[in-house]
Amino acid sequence: METQRKFIVPIGPQHPALKEPGHFQFTVDGEIVTDASVRLGYVHRGIEKGAENRNWTQNLYLFERICGICSHVHATALAIGVERLAGVQAPPRAQAIRILMAELERIHSHLLWLGVAAHEGGFDTLFMYSWRDREIVMDLLESLSGNRVNYSVNLIGGVKFDVEDKHRDAILRGLDTLEERTRHYLNVVTTDRTFLARTRGVGTMSRNQAELFGTVGPTARASGVARDVRVDAPYEAYTLFPVNLVTDEGGDLMARFVVRTKELFESYRLIREILDHLPSGELTVRVPRKIPAGETVSRVEAPRGELFYFIKSNGGEKPERIKVRTPSLCNWASVMQVAVGHKLADMPMILSGIDPCFSCNDRMVLINRGSSSQVWSWDELRRYGIEYYKKL
Amino acid sequence: MKFKLGTMLGDVIRSAFKSPATERYPFVRKEAPERLRGKLFWDPAKCTGCQLCVRDCPSEAIELIVLDRVSKRFVLRYHPDRCTYCAQCVVNCRFNCLNMSSEEWELAATGKEPFTVYYGRDEDIQFLLEKIARENAGERVECPE
Numbered sequence: 001m002e003t004q005r006k007f008i009v010p011i012g013p014q015h016p017a018l019k020e021p022g023h024f025q026f027t028v029d030g031e032i033v034t035d036a037s038v039r040l041g042y043v044h045r046g047i048e049k050g051a052e053n054r055n056w057t058q059n060l061y062l063f064e065r066i067c068g069i070c071s072h073v074h075a076t077a078l079a080i081g082v083e084r085l086a087g088v089q090a091p092p093r094a095q096a097i098r099i100l101m102a103e104l105e106r107i108h109s110h111l112l113w114l115g116v117a118a119h120e121g122g123f124d125t126l127f128m129y130s131w132r133d134r135e136i137v138m139d140l141l142e143s144l145s146g147n148r149v150n151y152s153v154n155l156i157g158g159v160k161f162d163v164e165d166k167h168r169d170a171i172l173r174g175l176d177t178l179e180e181r182t183r184h185y186l187n188v189v190t191t192d193r194t195f196l197a198r199t200r201g202v203g204t205m206s207r208n209q210a211e212l213f214g215t216v217g218p219t220a221r222a223s224g225v226a227r228d229v230r231v232d233a234p235y236e237a238y239t240l241f242p243v244n245l246v247t248d249e250g251g252d253l254m255a256r257f258v259v260r261t262k263e264l265f266e267s268y269r270l271i272r273e274i275l276d277h278l279p280s281g282e283l284t285v286r287v288p289r290k291i292p293a294g295e296t297v298s299r300v301e302a303p304r305g306e307l308f309y310f311i312k313s314n315g316g317e318k319p320e321r322i323k324v325r326t327p328s329l330c331n332w333a334s335v336m337q338v339a340v341g342h343k344l345a346d347m348p349m350i351l352s353g354i355d356p357c358f359s360c361n362d363r364m365v366l367i368n369r370g371s372s373s374q375v376w377s378w379d380e381l382r383r384y385g386i387e388y389y390k391k392l
Numbered sequence: 393m394k395f396k397l398g399t400m401l402g403d404v405i406r407s408a409f410k411s412p413a414t415e416r417y418p419f420v421r422k423e424a425p426e427r428l429r430g431k432l433f434w435d436p437a438k439c440t441g442c443q444l445c446v447r448d449c450p451s452e453a454i455e456l457i458v459l460d461r462v463s464k465r466f467v468l469r470y471h472p473d474r475c476t477y478c479a480q481c482v483v484n485c486r487f488n489c490l491n492m493s494s495e496e497w498e499l500a501a502t503g504k505e506p507f508t509v510y511y512g513r514d515e516d517i518q519f520l521l522e523k524i525a526r527e528n529a530g531e532r533v534e535c536p537e
Contacts, residue, residue, distance in 0.1 A: 058449070061478050062450060129400065129403050132413075143425050145427060147428070147429065150476075150478075152478040155480075160483060161427065188399045191394065191396050193395040
């Protein structure tokens with residue numbers, strides 16, 4: 001029997017594909033997805049509001065907990081912004097240690113993603129082995145900072161610990177192993193026939209689309225968009241240690257695998273260079289407890305793309321407002337668009353292709369749709385609320 | 393480009409001849425990394441009672457109770473369950489009174505008692521505990537039920 005009705009497959013918020021909650025609705029015609037939508041916000045934690053009740057130093061640790069994977073870049077973004085407001089700069093050695101940690105974190109994040117994405121594609125062998133090798137970098141992070149996640153490296157005005165010779169040797173040894181393994185994984189994701197059947201030509205996004213949807217990070221770079229905060233607006237020690245941009249013209253899932261894997265090599269190179277030319281000197285600089293009034297924007301390149309912090313101070317010990325925009329939020333539009341035309345079974349792969357981080361991006365977003373904007377008085381709002389509940 | 397099948401077969405076969413990677417914890421305790429931030433310890437000798445550790449603690453895990461500021465009688469009440477082990481207090485202390493142990497990190501417990509730790513001179517802790525006990529008893533008397 002023919003029917004004109006649409007068939008919508010709801011997935012989530014709790015679902016087997018991804019570990020974090022998000023609700024997706026895929027309109028299907030047989031196996032083929034004809035429309036897709038996403039609903040976020042299940043793990044909204046009110047961190048930005050919480051920030052207003054904590055002093056600058058306490059916020060460092062609060063914002064580090066926005067993301068469990070890229071925790072260090074969050075703290076770095078905040079620290080850079082606050083230091084700029086205070087008119088100080090972290091000492092060169094502290095800056096270098098910050099980006100050293102950021103690159104180690106990028107390695108751990110990309111290896112984690114490689115495993116998760118392979119798992120979504122049913123390639124659990126790659127998942128197991130990439131995670132086994134990720135332990136090498138996790139151990140390095142642990143030996144440097146004492147923790148596997150939430151390293152707490154940053155202070156406002158510097159870093160907590162130094163990189164000693166024994167750490168340097170351990171890192172270099174670890175990188176040698178990782179480099180060899182990464183070469184193997186690059187070979188696997190570009191030549192394994194069964195895996196390529198899941199990635200080649202799937203979720204293809206042209207450069208124009210990538211620009212239009214405002215994608216960031218490796219997702220954009222896999223579509224040929226040369227966009228990387230480390231290159232476009234170098235911060236901290238990235239001015240001393242320039243980054244070579246990794247891009248790919250493919251735009252499909254395979255390109256995203258290739259870009260992220262090649263970025264690993266770039267991180268290995270960068271870490272070796274930092275360790276060879278680690279500036280000497282102090283680790284911290286004195287920052288006043290009260291940050292002068294003003295506002296600033298702090299941008300850093302997280303493993304998933306550009307991380308944006310808006311920081312406003314009213315001259316007190318506590319911030320007036322901190323606004324965070326994480327890279328995952330920018331990449332959602334691209335997923336919903338490129339999903340159309342693909343099989344339902346490809347959805348987990350396309351979703352994990354942007355390396356989504358749900359709890360990172362769950363923040364209050366107000367979309368101003370032009371004509372629908374209006375100003376309501378408190379009374380009108382109250383009346384609207386009463387009417388709304390009467391109807392229910 | 394040549395496409396292959398079973399590119400990871402080599403890894404799998406090699407792994408079959410390796411010994412298991414699992415560790416026999418808790419029977420064999422693995423040494424923690426040198427910089428691990430474990431349980432917090434406080435040395436009252438040099439403390440001036442500046443409260444900088446308390447002010448910057450992101451999780452309100454430490455309280456510095458002043459018994460007598462002039463004779464420097466302080467008691468530090470530490471809550472390991474609230475602590476996020478960030479070591480900001482250790483960094484803040486100018487007199488190196490605080491340090492985090494890399495030895496004591498097995499802090500799980502089934503009761504609540506181990507999660508309130510008192511540091512200080514024995515007589516000060518005794519004095520504080522007695523004071524708290526007196527206050528608690530006093531409240532109970534005032535209670536109408």
